[in-house]
Amino acid sequence: MPTPEQIGQRCLRAFDQLVPAAQSAFYRIDADLQACDFQLQRMRPQMHADYLAHYRPLDPLQPASCLATGLPVVPLAVGMAHQSSERSQRYGGFLRQHGVIDVVEIIAADKGRPLAGLSLLRRVGEAPFSADELNRLHALQSLLELAAQGLPRASAQAALEQLTPREREIALLLRDGASNKDLARQLDLGLATVKTHLIHLFRKTGVASRSELIARLFLDQPSG
Template sequence: MPACTKALGQHCLHAFSQQVPASLGAFYRIDAQLQACDFQLLGMQAPMHHTYLEHYRHLDPLQPSNCLAIGLPVVSLRQGLAHHSEASGRLYQRFLNQHQVVDVVEVIAHVEGRPAAGLSLLRCSGLGLFQAHELQSLLPLHGLMQLAAHQLPSAPRDDRLQRLTPREREIAVLLREGVSNKQLARHLDLGLPTVKTHLINLFRKVGVKNRTELVGALFLPENARTQPSG
């Protein structure tokens, strides 16, 4: 992890958790595929974070692609769930409950119009829910975080992803993680026939024939997508 990323993460975690008390926290960089990476954790045990990455990331209503669709710099769990399918929201809240987490707020910093870094603050039952005035008090810190995010290594813009709608990008990221059509239907709160229609339209838009080609076209570097001849 670049030293500038680590330093920014440490400063942000300290400043935000001092401004609004939190039980746990995480700072991360957002790559060109709108995926959180290079995590720095505050108070969070590795097993919880590993379980999140392996089994619950795609259900998270506050993942970068969802926050981008909502369009706010500070997004509460309640706001995220309001823009999320009920089925996925219930599964994600079950994960939070297993770790005694009662509320989450996400702060997203943009650089040149694209999400570049994010910060999660989580509260366990002892601290209660985040209040509206507390979320409002995070806005000045968000402005400073956004200025500091210009120090981060820039993720190359990917025009293939930028041409997709936020919902299409969300579907593409889920396909990259290997979800089945049934899981996709549950996550999007749609019927299987509608999911298949979405996939057909997405394949046509990207110019591919199946999931494997879609993931390769959107997420693999050009040299990795080109098979050597001979």
């Protein structure tokens, strides 16, 4: 299974080939509708640090703001139109300071729940995103949603990171429906060893069954 980092990099490369951008970022969206776990492409670290430290609250394209527009692909002008002119002016000053002339945000959701997003930025000397490019991004957005469904939920990521590499491997196989015999065969382990790993995995994550484990690590909701 691809890692979250691999999924992000593949999305960044695919979008860059079809709608080129000077800078881009892929991120997951947590339960509080905050962007997290950013993967940056050609973006200056200082710009991203300034954004996180001072300008994120003014961003008209942060996940909650994008959701408020009702659009899966949100150009900068649309986002700015949904907030006060004073906030838009301050955020526009930040973008100009870093030579950015246009931004578009693509949000991926599953059953209305936002999972991930992708930011595309154009710099001074480049053309803003055209209507044709925005149409292409709308077409690509469904592919981003498919990719995002392979990500663990942001609030479950911490639990995954506490597992050993072997435990993560077992958890991913369980998510895909593997039985104990499947685990033994694919991991070249004895059934007794598989059962021991499962006991440790259940204890570490505070669950009592496979369905609870999958919900805890991958669905971020109580199992039914």
